[in-house]
Amino acid sequence: MTGSLFDNDRPGGRTADTAATPLAERMRPRTLDEFVGQDALVAPGRPLRQAIEQDRLQSVILWGPPGTGKTTLARLIAGATRAHFISFSAVMSGIKEIRAVMTEAEEARRRLGRRTILFIDEIHRFNKAQQDAFLPRVEAGDIVLIGATTENPSFEVNSALLSRSKVHVLKPLETAHVVGILRRALTDEERGLGRQGIGADDEALAGLARYANGDARVALNMLELAAATARDSRRIDTALVSELAQNRALLYDKSGEEHYNLISALHKSMRNSDADASVYWLARMLESGEDPLYVARRLVRFASEDIGNADPQALTVAVAAKDAVHFIGMPEGNTALAQAAIYLATAPKSNAVYRAYLDAAAAAAAEIAEPVPLHLRNAPTRLMKDLEYGKGYRYAHDEAAGIADMECLPPAHRDRRFYEPTGRGFESTIRERISEWRSRLSRGGTSRRAKEE
Numbered sequence: 001m002t003g004s005l006f007d008n009d010r011p012g013g014r015t016a017d018t019a020a021t022p023l024a025e026r027m028r029p030r031t032l033d034e035f036v037g038q039d040a041l042v043a044p045g046r047p048l049r050q051a052i053e054q055d056r057l058q059s060v061i062l063w064g065p066p067g068t069g070k071t072t073l074a075r076l077i078a079g080a081t082r083a084h085f086i087s088f089s090a091v092m093s094g095i096k097e098i099r100a101v102m103t104e105a106e107e108a109r110r111r112l113g114r115r116t117i118l119f120i121d122e123i124h125r126f127n128k129a130q131q132d133a134f135l136p137r138v139e140a141g142d143i144v145l146i147g148a149t150t151e152n153p154s155f156e157v158n159s160a161l162l163s164r165s166k167v168h169v170l171k172p173l174e175t176a177h178v179v180g181i182l183r184r185a186l187t188d189e190e191r192g193l194g195r196q197g198i199g200a201d202d203e204a205l206a207g208l209a210r211y212a213n214g215d216a217r218v219a220l221n222m223l224e225l226a227a228a229t230a231r232d233s234r235r236i237d238t239a240l241v242s243e244l245a246q247n248r249a250l251l252y253d254k255s256g257e258e259h260y261n262l263i264s265a266l267h268k269s270m271r272n273s274d275a276d277a278s279v280y281w282l283a284r285m286l287e288s289g290e291d292p293l294y295v296a297r298r299l300v301r302f303a304s305e306d307i308g309n310a311d312p313q314a315l316t317v318a319v320a321a322k323d324a325v326h327f328i329g330m331p332e333g334n335t336a337l338a339q340a341a342i343y344l345a346t347a348p349k350s351n352a353v354y355r356a357y358l359d360a361a362a363a364a365a366a367e368i369a370e371p372v373p374l375h376l377r378n379a380p381t382r383l384m385k386d387l388e389y390g391k392g393y394r395y396a397h398d399e400a401a402g403i404a405d406m407e408c409l410p411p412a413h414r415d416r417r418f419y420e421p422t423g424r425g426f427e428s429t430i431r432e433r434i435s436e437w438r439s440r441l442s443r444g445g446t447s448r449r450a451k452e453e
Contacts, residue, residue: 024220026191027181028072035076037177037216038069041168048168055081057117059138059145061153061162064170067215070148073170074119077146084108084116090125098133105142116143123147124156131158138164172214179205181216182223198227200236207241259290263298270345271306278345279338292330292337296322299340307344308353310425317343348425356419363413370410403437 029035032042032049042049051057057077062070078085086101105116118134120126137143138161145165149156153167173181182205185192200223208226212219226236226244262285269277285295296318303318321340325333379389394404407414421427421434 022221023185023192023224024217027185027188027220028075029069030076030079032076035069035072036180037173038073038170041170042073052077052080055083057081057144057146059143059165061123061147061149061157061165061167062170063149063151063153063167065172065214066150067212067217067219068170068173069216070170071121074121074146074148077117078119081117083144084114085119086116087119087121089121090123090130098130102133102137102143105137106140109140109142115141117146118143119146119148121148122150124149124151124153128158131161135160135164173212173216174214175206175209178209178212178214178216178219182208182219185220185223186227193223193227196227196231196234198230198234198236200226201238204236204238204241207238207245211241211245262288262290263295266295266341267298267302267306270302270341271349273345273349275342275345278341282338282341283334286330286334286337292325292333293322295337296325296340299337299344302344305354306349306351307347307425308350308427309421309430310348310350310352310427312426314344314347348427350422350424350427352419352421352427360418363416363418368412370412373407373410375406376408401437401440403440405441 032052035042040046042052048060062073064070074087078087084105086104088097088101101116101118105118108114108116123131134143134145138145145161147153147157147165153162157165179202182200186198186200187194189195204226208219208222211222222241222244223236226240229244230236230240262281266278266281266285269281282295286292299318300315300322303314307314317340321336324336328336374388375390375392377384377389379385384390392406394406396402396404409416421431423431
């Protein structure tokens with residue numbers, strides 16, 4: 001079967017030449033007791049572990065970052081089940097392979113009464129039509145589906161398939177977990193590096209773990225490289241780790257969920273006036289390769305949505321940062337963005353402008369489109385004047401207070417308030433100003449200084 005990575009392959013039964021097999025592959029856990037970092041899922045007594053050990057697993061989606069154990073867990077299931085186990089990768093397989101597997105599973109269930117467990121690595125790479133092909137066999141009970149994905153299943157797995165599967169979330173491994181995996185690899189003489197007699201400082205292993213960002217595969221690959229480099233000295237120290245880890249890759253996907261997670265964290269940190277968190281999330285995005293102009297656009301949006309007229313200068317600062325990035329590029333533009341993010345975080349906050357627009361937009365979309373009142377219309381032609389366009393208009397500059405006692409909303413919205421400024425920042429001044437204008441108008445306190453146009 002094309003793409004069957006470990007059909008009929010049971011953990012512990014592989015005979016690959018260990019010298020040619022990467023360390024990360026050799027050190028895959030062979031039992032659930034060796035599987036570290038996901039106790040919430042596979043600790044003794046947990047429902048998923050019981051389902052695996054009792055061979056009664058139902059369809060599941062394993063969702064988590066790279067190197068957290070999704071494929072390893074599938075292999076452990078392969079070793080524990082009596083069902084026919086088939087695995088293939090969404091990267092390598094197409095609809096032809098899917099249909100062949102479905103036919104095989106149906107026949108196995110009909111002729112032998114044997115169910116098939118199907119593991120699909122990177123299931124998010126299958127399109128909707130490909131995912132739909134699994135659905136009839138899942139519903140009929142011919143297959144138990146195990147899907148592994150680094151992307152949010154809510155967006156990447158079709159709803160029908162998702163509703164018939166239990167989603168299990170695998171967390172990034174903690175530093176202590178990764179250090180334990182590395183220490184085991186260093187001392188394991190059968191599968192690891194134990195026979196090489198290479199030692200490592202605790203801080204060096206911690207450095208490798210931090211470099212890996214919770215990805216056991218990356219950590220083990222880095223350890224293997226460090227061991228090869230330290231073959232003469234027989235010692236892995238922090239200096240060697242620092243040298244090898246100069247180009248540390250941060251976990252990020254400019255089109256995936258992490259992109260939205262980080263921009264959400266930046267936006268909400270600025271909204272909560274936390275300058276430290278704001279500059280941290282900003283740096284995480286920029287150092288991971290995010291488009292700086294995307295970040296600048298989000299800062300400009302934030303300046304109006306969450307600050308507005310509480311500090312009108314905020315929009316100017318955000319636009320200036322955008323212009324600076326466009327002018328000088330990166331990495332020099334990072335400080336302009338940091339300056340803007342810190343300014344926005346520490347500015348007084350108000351969403352009054354945002355709420356005013358939402359209310360006005362809702363009124364415009366849902367209610368009758370009232371005609372513009374005649375007194376607000378221009379009358380450039382004789383006909384329009386004859387139709388009383390502009391009649392009754394009062395020129396605000398000719399009023400004593402600079403404001404005319406004249407309704408500017410259509411009759412259906414008369415006296416409606418869309419913009420309600422807060423008492424924070426400059427909006428407190430705006431609120432006082434509007435309150436005074438309304439008070440004058442209610443008292444009839446405006447007077448005409450010049451003839452009506």
